[in-house]
Amino acid sequence: MKDSRVLVVDDDPDVRGLLREMLERAGCLVREARDGREALKILYDARPDIILLDVTMPDLDGWQTLERVRDLTDVPVVMLTAANAELEKVRGLQGGADDYVTKPFGRQELLARINALLRRATSQRPPERETYEDDLLTVDVANAEITVRGQSVQLTPLEFRLLLAFVRNPDQVLSRDQLLDLVWGDSTAVAPDQVKLYVGYLRRKLEGALPDGETVPIETVRGFGYRYRPA
Structure with a gap:
């Protein structure tokens, strides 16, 4: 984490100050943006290693900013929001975010998630x-x-890494913890249910290119994990 470049995007100066202090103590180099438009301008210059992106911001909100970031780069993005609704989390993950943290957040948990990404x-x-x-x-x-x-x-970059994990280990059952390590980089800092969520996303996208009724050979092995079985 030391010397990693972090872009903090939040319209609340108190939140930005808290995150800056926490990250600089961990040895990170921090840039701040007050909104999505400023963040996109800084993105070209700062080339951050990770972005912490607030959802609720005026003008260009976090969802719109995330969409534009993903058009430019696959840099890891952690969404920050006060909402704890499952649909909000799903929206963030489907939009290409790598993780989702609810305010107020624990400092050690957030640092662990950032470090894993x-x-x-x-x-x-x-x-x-x-x-x-x-x-x-x-x-x-x-x-x-x-x-x-x-x-x-x-x-999305995360879906691509998940597909790589399967094709690099054909016919092998991969447990949730193995996939968390291979795709997310840490089996403890990410909720295990994200594996099921992203396997579903991956299946649907691949099957969208197939004739109706044909499925991709990503099998759910109940009680063990998932397996890719190429023909």
């Missing part, structure tokens, strides 16, 4: 010149491109 981003970058191919899909790892029966499929 930073560790994953630095240690699990896909190797160059790697391509996976079977009868169903082709994965160009270096360019983060996926085709299903020749049709291009767009995945």
